[in-house]
Amino acid sequence: MTTPDTAGARGPGPEAAPETGSGILRTAVRRNSGAMLWGTVLMGLYQAGETAFPIALGLIVEHTMRDRSLPALALSIAALAVLITVVSLSWRFGMRILQKANTTEAHHWRVRVAACGLQPVARDTDLKSGEVLTIATEDADQTADIVEVVPMLISSLLSVLIAAVALSMASLQLGALVIAGTVAILSVLSVMSKRIGSSTREQQARVARAGAKVADLITGLRPLHGFGGNHAAFGSYRRVSTEARRQAITVARVNGTYAGAALGLNAVLAASVTLTAGWLAYQGRISIGELVMAVGLAQFIMEPLKLFSDMPKYVMMARASAERMALVLSAPPVAEPGTERPEPGGSLEVDRVRYGSLQGVKFHIPAGEFTAIAAYQPRAAAELAAVLAVNVPPAAYEGAVRLGGRELVDLSVEAVRAQLLVNPSDAEIFGGTLRSNIDPAGTSRMVAEAVEASMLTDVVALHREGLEYEVRDRGSNLSGGQRQRLSLARALAADAGVLVLHDPTTAVDAVTEQLVARNLAALRRGRTTVVLTSSPALLDAADRVLVLDDGVVTAEGTHRQLLAGDEAYRRAVTR
Structure with a gap:
């Protein structure tokens, strides 16, 4: 049976879902x-x-x-x-x-x-x-x-x-x-x-x-x-x-x-x-x-x-x-979130996490540090990003992830989302405008800074409508590099206390990548930032680099220290 469209619909309300x-x-x-x-x-x-x-x-x-x-x-x-x-x-x-x-x-x-x-x-x-x-x-x-x-x-x-x-x-x-x-x-x-x-x-x-x-x-x-x-x-x-x-x-x-x-x-x-x-x-x-x-x-x-x-x-x-x-x-949630809130400061700790190819990975990132993680195996980087994004139920992996000193399993969803943002490498682009993609809620006060830091300024300047330029579904009227920079701008505009970026510059040219790395470090100064990447530009801009090989952290230091003293690292990241 078909019916004409009409207005006046009600919202979902707090009722319990029927089971059958x-x-x-x-x-x-x-x-x-x-x-x-x-x-x-x-x-x-x-x-x-x-x-x-x-x-x-x-x-x-x-x-x-x-x-x-x-x-x-x-x-x-x-x-x-x-x-x-x-x-x-x-x-x-x-x-x-x-x-x-x-x-x-x-x-x-x-x-x-x-x-x-x-x-x-x-x-x-x-x-x-x-x-x-x-x-x-x-x-x-x-x-x-x-x-x-x-x-x-x-x-x-x-x-x-x-x-x-x-x-x-x-x-x-x-x-x-x-x-x-x-x-x-x-x-x-x-x-x-x-x-x-x-x-x-x-x-x-x-x-x-x-x-x-x-x-x-x-x-x-x-x-x-x-x-x-x-x-x-x-x-x-x-x-x-x-x-x-x-x-x-x-x-x-x-x-x-x-x-x-x-x-x-x-x-x-x-x-x-x-x-x-x-x-x-x-x-x-x-x-x-x-x-x-x-x-x-x-x-x-x-x-x-x-x-x-x-x-x-x-x-x-x-x-x-x-x-x-x-x-x-009526499907039960994959995991039951907690009710606590993280302590202020924005530190991030991964403690002996075992999941997929991760074999007891352990590291601590203090509040305000810009850390890059060079994963020699792309699968390990993807699985680490999934764990940090709470896309993996806590029961599915061993070890613990702590945000602000509290385990993620004990935190409420609202608290995690307010403090931690993980931007995946394949982030979706929505139909709408450039502005609505960068600031979906319309509440960010960092849109201009995010556009500049992500080097999206050329896309904005290219169109007479500027930030109001219409983006088609899945960003089909943008190039791969433009979509990636738009996704990065959205992550930066959120101004999260802890920001995790997974391969944010794989589709941009080397010159633009250098500028993005420099801008990212400047914009996120004093805020905890983690970048999963093999980009020399981003690795060089980081305060510290962690090397993730065979599911564990095998080395750490600055990008230049590792280049000078670690042959495997030099072969993996130089290009």
Whole structure:
């Protein structure tokens, strides 16, 4: 089911996440009970009015043939006009209430899922970011459909019951036929709807995996082209996409079978009612007016029956989507953050950390020092950056990391984020402007200094809009060096107490790299700064260099001292 976009959505609030798909659906129904009640009343009035129309026609025919009175005919026509007006207005306002509630509820769940995906402490799920995106969009919309489905289900059931009662007043045989036929149709379709639910869940999972794969492809497209791996990557995506296409065809077949069965069964019931009414009229057991009413109801009843028979399908789709949302909303955090705050000063200590290729790495960086770490193995630098960024759960590595004298595991997320910033080598560039990329929150007072220190001034000067120059998604209209300097400017503008930079200048030329190194040392003077790099310019600008080899710190000193006394270091960093 689709609904128009609307405003007035609520925020996520502090409520606890439901643990199951059924719990999510119950929460949605409970939160929108008022709108669903009014929607049910108005849609019930609409369905009752629609059902009353053929009944009124039958009564008009009956009385007109008996009384042959023009005033009575005029009054009947006026009554039909009132009935049509009630039907029109009740539909308009009932659907307005339900669709607004539907759209608002979908927005609520989109915000909830997005908030979980953006939390600084990751959740323990096996889903990729592309899958979470699908859950936050398509699944949130389909889950919110329950708000609209339930009132439509009740109102269409009311319509069928009114038709059955009206036909029973003419002939118990007709009323019993409608009730028995409706029960039989729903029994058949409820079995088929379960197949739709299972097929839809599988389709949503495969589409989400395909979305995640293409997101990964876009992110790594340039490196893939660099070493010729793009064809293999495209082949991998083709396989995932083909699986999603095949499952989509399966779902379409199941839906088509369901729709065809529903339409066929409804048509059989309508035809049975019509033929039975004709036979009863032929035998003189019902009047002509009752025959007109029965034929009219037999034709009309197909619409509410179709609507009624479609609802189980939407319920199963909503439940399947809700269960996928529960995978995100109810997943436990990878790590439970503490509540303490670091002591002032900004020191950073890594104490015998073992993780991946790190084999008990140990060092201490006092507050205010500019330290460079020359990692001979790029993997070790990446893993150290991940540990410092708290992207690795504390339980996944041995040893401790201390910020301001306190272990990271004991600190609150807010305290860590306020004191420590780790800027990765592959930092994302967002769609927006240069300014919004440098200062996303709009609160930094160091934008100008950060632009100058990162040597982004030429990019700003190149465009008439300056810092308001529009940056495309992922920085596609910037060169690799420009994207890297923009990322560095963002890190510097944050003015963190402890700043860790991972390979901040690998995509810039040697002259620019020298200027960036000099500017970085000047701007961060008195603030704790760590740079994971093999750049001679940055190593030379640092107060101290630590050599990380085979997962441990093997040497330390200034860049020039190490060049003079360590042959392995000289071979590794000179170029």
